[in-house]
Amino acid sequence: MKKPMSAATWGTSLAILLSIIQAPTSQAAPTLAQVQAQVIRYEEEATAAAEGAQEAKVKLNSLTRSLAGIQAQAEIQAKTVDAISKTLGAIAIDQYKSGTISQSLELLFSSDPSLYLSSAGSLEAITRQKGIQLRKFQSAEQQLNATSLTVSDRLAQVKALQKKLAEKSALATAKLAQAESVLAKLKKEDRERLARLAQEREDADQASSLKAARSAAGVSGRAGLAIKFAFKQIGDKYVFGADGMIYWDCSGLTMRAYQTAGVSLPHSSAAQSRMGKSIPFSQKKPGDLMFFGRPVSHVGIYLGGGKMVHAPRSGSRVKVATTDMGRKRLVAIRRF
Structure with a gap:
């Protein structure tokens, strides 16, 4: 008559059985044809990424040329604003921006009407000329502000394209490294x-x-x-x-x-x-x-x-x- 299995023996047998059941199924090594296909796939993915980098480079070059032209335009506009500003003088510009009463109206309501009558013609001509110059100043300043905003926008686009170019180039390099890694295991x-x-x-x-x-x-x-x-x-x-x-x-x-x-x-x-x-x-x-x-x-x-x-x-x-x-x-x- 066989003796019943001891608790220790039973526990050992159960552990062995469980290890056999739970052991991962070993996978067959890939064939050379499979490795070759995997390497080619990585090379194709690297090539696609490299073409993405080329597109980013083309766009970046075009945008950089455009930015240079806009920046040159902004410099010209800034010089125009400065020249008109010097012609008008700081006081005239401040008056224009603050909306203070014109010199001719100040004279009209002054205590000496004869001064207005004697000076009205020349003051009107001066005021008209100043008004033209002030409108030119305002237009030039608006153009400069708009161009400055365009420059800022283009700079942001350049930065984004530079990032994309770097990312695509890095991806292409990484894919080739993956292909090399697959081959290195052989x-x-x-x-x-x-x-x-x-x-x-x-x-x-x-x-x-x-x-x-x-x-x-x-x-x-x-x-x-x-x-x-x-x-x-x-x-x-x-x-x-x-x-x-x-x-x-x-x-x-x-x-x-x-x-x-x-x-x-x-x-x-x-x-x-x-x-x-x-x-x-x-x-x-x-x-x-x-x-x-x-x-x-x-x-x-x-x-x-x-x-x-x-x-x-x-x-x-x-x-x-x-x-x-x-x-x-x-x-x-x-x-x-």
Whole structure:
């Protein structure tokens, strides 16, 4: 006959059973394909953030130029106010602002009416001239006040854009750091294998892109010149904020490509998407710019046949690729 289990033994057995039940299920390590997909996603997010920084930079440059012009205007207006002020004299301005009785009325009600009669003509002329000058002073002062308010408003906008630029730039850097962190967790041989696979993929893309460029023909005008320029950059590496002639980002490439065709574009995909002529998706032609993402964060040059030439993302090169950007949807087409 078996002896009943002691309380101590029972407690130990229960603890072991509970530890088995409550132990977390171990997760299988991600495959290299999954790691690669994760790294690419972080690189794409970094690229989107970098384009956001480019948009902020374009707006900031435009606003800074506008601010400089307004500040120069304010300086001119301040000198005008000062000049009129000196002409009038402090007493006349104080009288105008306080609304005190005019000199001619003071004379009219004085104890010596003959003084008014003898001086009325000259006083009227002086008063009229002073009135004109005072109205000029008031107008100039109002203009200066309005301009000063505009300057203050522009300064606030500049500060906000500087903050946005810093935030977007930091986000782009952080996303690349996340990609590096994912790779750092791999074994050395796995990192080397992924790097080799990425290199092989980029080399294959470059070879097919050069073949596509050689076979492309028949596009004339500005569109043809832009495409021809972009084709010459195939194989160049993507770098945040770069606009040639060795490194490119997406909007830097399209900006320079159309610059060779005599079209001036800003270095920002979002800013470019607001320029040119809007084209229905069904009517796109080679040379049209295709914009992706909401908000817009990527741009490429359409080639026809569902292909475009673009600078895709960090870690990649300028290439000919399909217009399918996966999660980043086509949102606009513009013609220049």
